[in-house]
Amino acid sequence: MEISVNKEIIRLINTIETPAIVYDADIIKYFINKLRQDTLNIPNLEICFAVKANRNPLVLKVMREANLGADIASIEELNVAIEAGLFPIYCTSPGFSHEQIENIYNHSIIFDFDNLSQLKNWLFKSSLKNRKIGLRIRPYLDKKYTDDITVGEKSRFGINPASEELHEIIKNNNLLVEQLHVHIGEKKNSLVFKELLNYIETIINTFDNFKDIKKINLGGGYDHLYANASEVRNSWDAVEEFSENISRRLNRDIKIIIEPGSLLTNASGFLYSEVKASDELSPECQRIILDSSAFNLLSWAKPKILLSTSKSAEKIIHKIYGPTCFEYDYFFSPALNKLGIDDRILMHPVGAYVSGINRNLHGLQNPKEYLLISNKLMDYEVTYERK
Ligand SMILES: Cc1ncc(COP(=O)(O)O)c(C=O)c1O
Numbered sequence: 001m002e003i004s005v006n007k008e009i010i011r012l013i014n015t016i017e018t019p020a021i022v023y024d025a026d027i028i029k030y031f032i033n034k035l036r037q038d039t040l041n042i043p044n045l046e047i048c049f050a051v052k053a054n055r056n057p058l059v060l061k062v063m064r065e066a067n068l069g070a071d072i073a074s075i076e077e078l079n080v081a082i083e084a085g086l087f088p089i090y091c092t093s094p095g096f097s098h099e100q101i102e103n104i105y106n107h108s109i110i111f112d113f114d115n116l117s118q119l120k121n122w123l124f125k126s127s128l129k130n131r132k133i134g135l136r137i138r139p140y141l142d143k144k145y146t147d148d149i150t151v152g153e154k155s156r157f158g159i160n161p162a163s164e165e166l167h168e169i170i171k172n173n174n175l176l177v178e179q180l181h182v183h184i185g186e187k188k189n190s191l192v193f194k195e196l197l198n199y200i201e202t203i204i205n206t207f208d209n210f211k212d213i214k215k216i217n218l219g220g221g222y223d224h225l226y227a228n229a230s231e232v233r234n235s236w237d238a239v240e241e242f243s244e245n246i247s248r249r250l251n252r253d254i255k256i257i258i259e260p261g262s263l264l265t266n267a268s269g270f271l272y273s274e275v276k277a278s279d280e281l282s283p284e285c286q287r288i289i290l291d292s293s294a295f296n297l298l299s300w301a302k303p304k305i306l307l308s309t310s311k312s313a314e315k316i317i318h319k320i321y322g323p324t325c326f327e328y329d330y331f332f333s334p335a336l337n338k339l340g341i342d343d344r345i346l347m348h349p350v351g352a353y354v355s356g357i358n359r360n361l362h363g364l365q366n367p368k369e370y371l372l373i374s375n376k377l378m379d380y381e382v383t384y385e386r387k
Contacts, residue, residue, distance in 0.1 A: 003027055003267050005306065005348075008375050013309060013346050018274040019292035019367035022377070023054075023351055025062050027268035032066045035222075035260065038232055042240045043247065044255045048090055050220045051077040053261025053352040054269075058371035058378055060084035063264070071220070071259035075100060078107065090217060090257060092136045092181055094118070094157060098125040112136045112181040112217065114157055116165060123173055134179030134215075137161045139199050141184075145192045157183070161203045161210070170209045177209055183219025183259070190225065190234035197242040204246065211250065217257040226263055262352040269351025271303060271367060275343045276323060285317040288339055292367055293322030295329040296359045303347040305334055312338035324361045 006024055016022070032047075039045050048069035051060070055077060061084055063070075070081035073093040081089055091104050092112035101122050104111045112134035113119040119133070138158030146153075159166055161180075170177060182200060187193045196218075204210045218239070225231045239256060246254045277289035318336050322329035331347075339345070358366055371378045 003030065005270075006372065006375075008372055008377075009270055010307060010346070012372075012377070013272060013307060013344050016272050016370075016377075017368065018272045018344060019290075019365075020272045020370065021350055021355055021367045022270045022272070022370045022372050023056065023059055023265070023268045024270070025268070025371055025373040027351075028059065028062045028265055029066065031264045031267065032063075032068065035263065038236050039239070039258075042236060042256060043243050044253050045239075045243070046088065046255055046257045048088070048257055048259050049086065049264055050259045050261030051081050051086075052356065053220075054265045055080045055356050056369050056371070057084060058369075059265060059268075059351075060086060062371070062373075069257075071261075075103060078104070082107070090134075090179075090181070090259065092134070092183075098122045102126060110134045110179055112179055113159065116159055116163065116169070119159075119166075119169060123169070131174055132176045132178045134181055134217075135159055135161070135166075135177055136181040136183070137200075137203070139182055139184060139196055141192065141195050141199055145195050147188070155184075161207065167207065167209055175209075176212050178213055179215045179217060180204075180210065180213055181217040181219065183217075184221065186221040186224045187235070188224045189228075190231045190238060193225070193235045194238045197238055201242065201245060201249075204249070213250070213254065214252075215255040215257055216246065217259065220259040220261050220263075222258070222260050222263045223266070266301075266349045266352035269349055269354060270306070271297070271347040271350045271354070273345055273347065273367075275339050275341055275345070278340050278343075281319065283316075285319065286338070288318050288320045289323055290320060290331070290345070291323055293324050293329050293359075293361065293364055294320075294331040295322055295324055295326050296361055296364060297350070297354050297367070298331070299357055299359065300353040301350050303350050304332075305336065305345050306348045307346040308336060308339060309344045310337040310339050312340075314338045324364065326361060329361075 048071045049063045050071040064085045069088040070086035072078045072081050072091050089109050094114040101111050110132050114136045136158040140153050243256050273290040273292040276291050280286045319333045320331040
């Protein structure tokens with residue numbers, strides 16, 4: 001999907017202190033509105049932002065203003081989601097201790113248990129009388145879809161819904177399964193999405209222990225789908241039909257939850273960086289060192305260069321590196337107009353899984369983060385007027 005880059009984002013390349021990440025609030029709102037429009041016909045749908053994608057408080061405020069809920073996977077994410085006022089909140093995490101799970105319940109959130117030992121340990125140690133639980137389910141989809149998802153049958157996440165031990169635990173402890181959570185990572189097309197929905201319908205039809213569910217959480221992973229408008233349409237049409245079928249079958253309104261992370265924020269993020277060294281390797285190629293580190297910032301993200309301040313007409317290959325002592329702190333090797341020391345470059349997109357998962361080699365300062373909103377640049381407390 002094409003997004004247009006705000007002139008202010010471009011203008012900042014000459015003025016902002018680097019390294020910096022700027023999130024454009026209009027782009028976040030564009031994706032929220034698009035998702036809302038696309039899912040308008042799905043009854044009882046709740047959109048919850050996956051806070052793991054970006055926990056910047058200003059970004060979360062945009063989510064709050066759009067009335068989004070939150071998906072969280074740590075107590076830190078719980079705290080920032082509450083602080084931002086995101087509601088409702090859903091939570092699954094494979095490594096939560098029973099204390100952390102009790103903390104979740106104390107916030108009136110039903111935990112989606114990820115594995116059997118987590119559930120058993122909680123039952124053994126928990127003082128709570130509450131027996132309402134959610135389950136993160138590991139789906140067993142037809143083998144032909146293996147390449148169309150990133151997290152499936154072989155995933156380390158989730159509980160086999162057919163596990164006899166699971167059903168015994170539910171029965172013996174009088175548990176009420178109110179939530180089913182199924183995240184299969186990036187859904188590459190609408191066919192695999194439909195396969196997932198069929199799978200959920202089948203397990204609900206098969207196991208009596210799932211007849212009390214009130215909510216079905218379809219997780220995140222919508223970026224690939226949004227590269228193709230007809231895949232998007234087919235997917236949401238399938239979810240609409242699924243929602244109606246399940247509600248009819250269970251004879252009550254079942255809530256459908258989706259937890260997009262990357263889709264809502266990735267395209268909103270712009271990374272500004274300055275050249276600190278530029279050395280010729282050959283007449284056609286030079287090595288550039290930036291003031292931001294690919295090793296520290298880009299474990300997952302793969303931005304491209306949008307713009308530079310180079311005044312040179314000569315185009316050559318640039319091998320671009322970060323400023324750390326790690327040999328492989330490497331960005332990419334594009335052909336660019338020749339860069340020199342103090343030139344700047346603008347990289348995009350870095351709005352998801354960058355600031356939230358940065359490494360800390362040498363204790364380098366993380367890029368300062370801002371939100372551009374109504375052409376004003378905001379950090380946590382300060383609003384910078386246009387210079
Ligand atoms: C349980 C769960 N929900 C939602 C998400 C968000 O996924 P994405 O950012 O791809 O939309 C993730 C990502 O890892 C996840 O694990």
